[in-house]
Amino acid sequence: MALTSSLPPVLRESGQREVFCGLTSIVWLHRRMPDAFFLVVGSRTCAHLIQSAAGVMIFAEPRFGTAILGERDLAGLADANEELDRLVGDLLARRPEIRTLFLVGSCPSEVIKLDLAKAAERINTRMQGRVRVVNYSGSGIETTFTQGEDGALTSLVPLLPSSPEPQLLIVGTLADGVEERFLSLFARMGLEAVRTLPPRQSTDLPPVGPGTRLLLAQPFVADTVRALERRGAQRIAAPYPLGVEGSCAWMAAAAAAFGIDPERVAAVLDPLAERGRRALEPLRRKLEGKRLFLLPDSQLEIPLARFLHRECGMELVEVGTPYLDRQLMAEELPLLPEGTQLSEGQDVEKQLERVRASRPDLVVCGMGLANPLEAEGFATKWSIELVFSPIHGCDQAADLAELFARPLNRRELLQWN
Amino acid sequence: MELTLWTYEGPPHVGAMRIAASMEGVHYVLHAPQGDTYADLLFTMIERRDRRPPVTYTTFQARDLGGDTAELVKRSIQQAVDRFKPEALLVGESCTAELIQDQPGSLACGMDLGVPVVSLELPAYSKKENWGAAETLYQLCRGLLKSQVPAPGTARPGSGRWKDENRRPRVNLLGPSLLGFRCRDDVRELRGLLADHGIDVNVVAPLGARPADLIRLPQADANLCLYPEVAGPLCSWLERNFGTPVVRTVPIGIGATAQFLRELCTLLELEPPELREADQRSRLPWYSKSVDSTYLTGKRVFIFADATHAIAAARIASRELGFTVVGLGSYSREQAREVRAAAKELGLEALISDDYLEVEQAMAHAAPELVLGTQMERHSAKRLGIPCAVISAPLHVQDVPARYAPQMGWEGANVIFDSWVHPLMMGLEEHLIGMFRHDFEFVDGHLSHLGGASAPAAQTMAAPVDEVAEVTPLSATPEGGALRWTASGEAELSRIPFFVRGKVRRNTEAYANERGVAEITEETLYEAKAHFSR
Secondary structure: OOOOOOOOOOEEEEOOOOOOEHHHHHHHHHHHOOOEEEEEEEOHHHHHHHHHHHOOOOOOOOOEEEEEOOHHHHHOHHHHHHHHHHHHHHHHHHOOOOOEEEEEEOHHHHHOOOOHHHHHHHHHHHHOOOOEEEEEEOOOOOOEOOHHHHHHHHHHHHHOOEOOOOEEEEEOOOOHHHHHHHHHHHHHHOOOOEEEEOOOOOOOOOOEOOOEEEEEOOOOOHHHHHHHHHOOOEEOOOOOOEHHHHHHHHHHHHHHHOOOOHHHHHHHHHHHHHHHHHHHHHHHHHHOOOEEEEOOOOOOHHHHHHHHHHOOOOEEEEEEEOOOOOOOOOOOHHHOOOOOOEEEEEOHHHHHHHHHHHOOOEEEEOHHHHHHHHHOOOOEEEOHHHHHOOOEOHHHHHHHHHHHHHHHHHHHHOOOO | OEEEOOOOOOOHHHHHHHHHHHOOOEEEEEEOOHHHHHHHHHHHHHOOOOOOOOEEEOOOOHHHHOOOHHHHHHHHHHHHHHHHOOOEEEEEEOHHHHHHOOOHHHHHHOOOOOOOEEEOOOOOOOOOHHHHHHHHHHHHHHHHHHHHOOOOOOOOOOOOHHHHOOOOOEEEEEOOOOOOOOHHHHHHHHHHHHHHOOOEEEEEEOOOOOHHHHHOHHHOOEEEEOOHHHHHHHHHHHHHHHOOOEEOOOOEOHHHHHHHHHHHHHHOOOOOOOOOHHHHHOOHHHHHHOHHHHHHOOOEEEEEEOHHHHHHHHHHHHHHOOOEEEEEEEOOHHHHHHHHHHHHHOOOOOEEOOOHHHHHHHHHHHOOOEEEEOHHHHHHHHHHOOOEEEOOOOOOHHHOOOOOOOOEHHHHHHHHHHHHHHHHHHHHHHHHHHHHOOOOOOOOOOOOOOOOOOOHHHHHHHOOOOOHHHOOOOOOOOOOOOOEEOHHHHHHHHOOOHHHHHHHHHHHHHHHHHHOOOEEOHHHHHHHHHHHHO
């Protein structure tokens, strides 16, 4: 089925997927909320995954860990529950600064049907308000990579206080600096009541209610949006704040939702847009006409493709996405050029064959695939960097483009004779 | 249930991946959910491999669980065989698939694939990566060699049979694998060493071997068990079934390399190696004897690694460099007995643990001047402000150097001398910087490579809840604050080189507590020094 009149049917594939599971998002979520601890209830594989995705062990005692299930836990769920309570008790005694504990479900805990919601309830009662315990699933049988954040945020929604007051709620983790910049820009437009989810302190939860308008900073928070909508909030339709165009449209949509005078908005945004485009110009010259293939990974692929095509002049060979959420992509899809081939899901071997056949100039992919593709002669950009770097906003548009220009520049720099 | 923050070893199926990825012509079908594909990056990023590991994941999802996951497994197996045309197929499951009991191995065996199939059962909830690697190598060889096993009672060929067969003696190098420490270079070094002694290499496995090479394993006159974590069970099985003797001495360091050669030559009925060989071929003996190395004497070293490298490091440190080993341990439970024996020889009790916090605590307590460890200990040592050299897996990309840097053999000893002494030289430099820091020429920006971690206690007290606060203090004053350091005491303490300062502080406080002294002055410090030097 065609998405919009100008796009060919989506290529749907089911085969081997080469994508991280939702546990990976703990790597940035725990940094966002320094008073929260993420306890994965899973296997040694889960611990090893997070460790490998995080790169190196920088912290002696990070604010995440894995309760590794042993054979005894599998033999009897009663024992597993008891063990979990004991382990959480020890952990919280050791880390008294923790205010919110996320119990994170994994593939094994889902398969043995360990009820983490019940566990959270039990521990909440015992902690008597000293620590709040919530749960969500980051399992790879249900979630991919960035979807873990959606689960974590959804688990916080029932805890949000109610308020009918008009406010803008930005949903999805932004880099701290980028977020501050957006807040100050909104303030300049006269929009002061702006809150964020996740907050920077897990206890400083924003209120929600009929006056709340949701502005999505990330495209992977579908369940969170639905949960917030059930509490009366309404989503503002906007593209995502990647690139000058996306960021301006994103801020303008929020301002319009609050009835702010378009002239006042333009007075704030126009100089930013002009400066952003100026900064992009040299990068556009580098990227223009270059052919781009995006493998499914972070769920940012569609907005990135839109930015790289419209503002950097790249040609889109294929835009893969782990899953296609039509509602949350409704403002992005019409901005893609006519004929863009989207693919949903993955059959990695077949997709790599398409990469080889189409000889793109740049491939965006996960870390497992980058070096093998480089060895085959393709320039690559590993996508995990996109979820760790400040890439949102007009001022970051050139930085974002630079991430894609760098591999191409590097290839030109290197000489062997 | 056990709380783990960072782990030394991955799950056992990652061990199986190491075997498959080390070899040529082997493919591994792994029944596992999509998240488990993260393991590819261990090979493509840490080892900088130019190709994906030869692994097909079924990447089943929750919605598949209601249906027929067994069908998915069979489809994945068939597609992998058709696409990759392997010479041998490994079939197994990761932790989650183990729970749904599809038994992919049995499914594969019933499929008539036209290639040898080895079904792997690696219990994910009780075993770990190295065990998984050893079991996989053993099961693969056993599967391929089953039909060749001689009947019980068959006469075993003697290890001197090469003379009768009018050829050079030949041996297998067993154990080198990807994600092992410097295996690639160790193989090259040993090939040279063996060639010098007229010994041929029959098969190296798993690194670089094809299934057809494994079938030739019994043709060797001896097996060299280079990394017991990976090759131990295979060597024992070959010894029991084919009568192939095993050399178990791991040739890391001068003494061990010499011992390895003696054992091997005796076994193969060759001329014993010349005693001068070590001095002629390696610089370590002379470098260690040279006067510049005097300052290495008695340096306190803390060692924690896999068993192979921990035991080797303890021997080199204590006998060949004149260090004092103040702590020895390993995360390799399967080899705990050997590590305990090595520790006992040095008058220590081995620390066998996979809890890196326990290791860090032991490290802080031992107050070493050098740490030899894994990437985990490198980070702990960094926090404690102690120089560190990495000697074992788990690795980081920086532990896979571009240059030739073996650990085994004569050149390995050279590499070890440089890489262990280098961080210590830096330690001495650190001391000089400390000495000169009050000179007017001294620039504040002249910070140490240790990143200011040399005063962790003060930082810990001052910092709010952030990364810095997660540093474990090197020495904490006793609770209750009964002890007080006077200005003169602190001043004297600050003149002591940073790398022993923690120990001096602790000793002085222990001494003061013992004597009921509440105030520590410079005199207390010297009294304590005299007390402890007895």
